[in-house]
Amino acid sequence: METTHVSSTTYNTPVFENANIGKSYKKLFMLLPLALLIVLCTGAIVAFHGYIAWMLGRPSIAPLSSNPMKAAGLAYDDIVFTSSDGGSTLEGWLIPAAGSDRSVIFSHGYGGNREELWVPFYSLAKELNKQNFNVLLFDYAYVGTDMSVTGGVREALELQGAIDFLKKIGTKHTYVWGFSMGAGTALQTALYSKDIEAMILDSTFLLEPDTLYHNIKNQVDLPRFPSLPLIRLFFPIMNGTSMNQIPYQDVKQKEYPIPILFIHGMKDSKAPYDIAQSIYENQSAPNTDLWLLPEGRHELIYKANKKEYVKRTMAFFNTAAARQP
Structure with a gap:
């Protein structure tokens, strides 16, 4: 088996x-x-x-608290105009000087408006009016709207819009007084504008x-x-x-054909004074000057030395106006 x-x-x-x-x-x-x-x-x-x-792009901005008449006894007109490209509508005040064809535009800073009480605009407007300058105070479009800050890209077109408005109503000589980013905006506008005859730039800030x-x-x-x-x-x-659209390099290298008075504090914690100083060193136009205050702080130069501030700024604009025909 x-x-x-x-x-x-x-x-x-x-x-x-x-x-x-x-x-x-x-x-x-x-x-x-x-x-x-x-x-x-x-x-x-x-x-x-x-x-x-x-x-x-959206700084907190206090609402207007007064107006030229209430704050400084200055008669004024409410005005509305558009930017030079028609892309934004601006509101402001025009403080006239009888029979004058020369005007100063105030270019306010970041986080401010047409008042800038800490500078203060009303006091400076009154001094200018005494010297027979019309004064235009206005808000950039990002104030009180849903528009954002563009570092001077759109704001430069808005400042040019203010210049164009003044030309339409008979101004023959236009000057700009810029503060902080408003000073940086003035420099950007002057890159292409032929209408600005002189500028004062206080605490110049460039968004770089x-x-x-x-x-x-x-x-x-x-x-x-x-x-x-x-x-x-x-x-x-x-x-x-984009920040690449801000022509800060062009501004820093430009030799402007107009007189500029640079005012800056050496203790400015927001806009280092060496930027203003380097721009100044590129300039050669007559009457261009740099006033540095060793203890000065951002946009507080007037309050630190009122008499000297008024003396220098009024002399600068009067000298600029005297050079014009």
Whole structure:
């Protein structure tokens, strides 16, 4: 009798392989919270810088609290005009000087309006009116509207709109008095405008990468990288204008054909005085001057030395006017 041998196949359970897979899944589940935390932190950082870019374009601005008559006894007219490209509508005040064909436009700074009480505009307007200058005070379009600050790109067209308005009503000689970013805007306008005959620039601020980071760091201690690149990335998304559109390099290199009086405080924490000084050093027009105050602070030069401030500024404009036919 033959014995039949039935062969059996033994299957080995891949114990070690299963164990490794289990460890991999365990590590994966342990890493998931960390990965989620990294994603959330990255998102928060990106969102925070986007918020900064959004806020930069929309400064908090106090409403008007007075007018030229109430504040300084100056008769005035309410005026409305458009930017030179027709893209925005501006409101302001015109303070006339009887029979005068020469006018000074005040170009207010970031976060300010046609009053700028801390400068103060009313007092300076009164001094100019005594010297027989018409005075135009106006709000840039980002004041009281849903428009955002563009660092002078759109504002330069709005300042030119103010100049065009004055020409239409009979002004033959136009001068600009700019403060902070309003001074930077005046410099941008004068790159192409042939209508400005002289400028006073107080506490000149140019929105360029270095000054942008300098001001942000004064408020929030952020590292230059990645904060500055992120804010520059979000600025056009939030505000419709890229910082690359701001011609700050052209301004810093330009030799303007008109007299400019630069006024700056050496303790200015918002706009380092060396920028104004470097622009001044490129100038050669007669009557151009630089007045640096060792203890001066941003837009507070008048309050620091009222008599000297009025003396220098009125003399500058009168000299500029005397040179005109």
